[in-house]
Amino acid sequence: MVEVIDRWAVQGLLESHEAQLVEVLPLPQYAWAHLPQAAHLPLEEFGASAADRLTQARPIIVYCHDWLCDRSPRAARLLERLGFQDVFDYAAGKMDWLSADLPYVGEADLVSRIVRHDPVIASAGDAVSGVEPRVAADPAGVAVVVGEQDVVLGVIGDQELKGVSADARAEEVMRVEVSTVRPSEEVGALRHKMDRGGLAEVVVVTMADGRLVGIVSAAAVHSA
Template sequence: MPTRLMDRHEVRRLAEAGAQLVEVLPREEYEDVHLPGAVHLWLRDLDREASIRLDRHRPMVVYCWDWMCDMSPRTAARLEQLGFREVYDHVPGKADWLAAGWPAEGRSAEALSAGAVARRDVLICRAGQRVDEVLAQMRDTGKAVCVVVDDERVRSARHRRNPHARRLPCPTHT
């Protein structure tokens, strides 16, 4: 059974170590935006194309759009049936990669990356941080909003000035 990868950092590490990245979405979606160096191999063409286009001796990371897409786990399982030894399924897919603002290729790569549209001048706060500290930061910076992030700097909530709050919202409750 293919290994399920939930962490984009592991995908990047594998790619830097020589793993093949394989996008299994339709060609137009691949051409629009894909992970750097990824090849396109649609599930429908897998049996005919896999042996021609892929190196069975290199690790392989397959991905589709996001965790709701079922093409990457099906492709990973089929590749193992075809004799590919080290196959990984990047479950969160390219949506996760793009949301992190990481590099991408394709005709719309720049426009679709989070980094292309994200504001960089926002006030960042941590979940559980004392509200009086955050309000002081907001006052000092002139910001009316802070973005609450977790330890991975993933947005978990937004906090507006509220003098009655005692702590920032916990990410599991927002």
């Protein structure tokens, strides 16, 4: 039976040095970005020759682009019909991997390569008196306010700090409207977005769950 697995299971199988990892997309997409250790075997070549290029005694993980891509489930079933026993489908694909700020290989110029991972961080209940000096000392001039599991709630910058009581809490003064981006976005696309919106910085978060990854400044985008 083919088993659908998530990225944590992929990491576990790879760390055990047992699994074979295979991207089944066409070569241009593999060259753009692929998971470290991933071999390239496009779906079109999943005939009898796949048995010669892969080891049946070892687990195999196949993946494609994302949940909407049907290449990996098709590849997994073809491998099963060829007699492979331990076949795993990383159905969320490489966009799930890239959006989690995990390493990759390829020519893609992604936000994950320029993100700053050490922004000023404040909890929702922190007093503004403790946040303000850290904001003033930081090059970005903002603090990212996070809740449980590092989910981004808002940001605090100079505008939010003007005229507020030192006893105020971060959640009372933070700006909830925050420009965010995923680690998997192309730097060129982010540069255009920031120029068009006049943004000095954007907060980088993981896909779906909105957990903080870091921050990217306009200067970093333009020097990339």
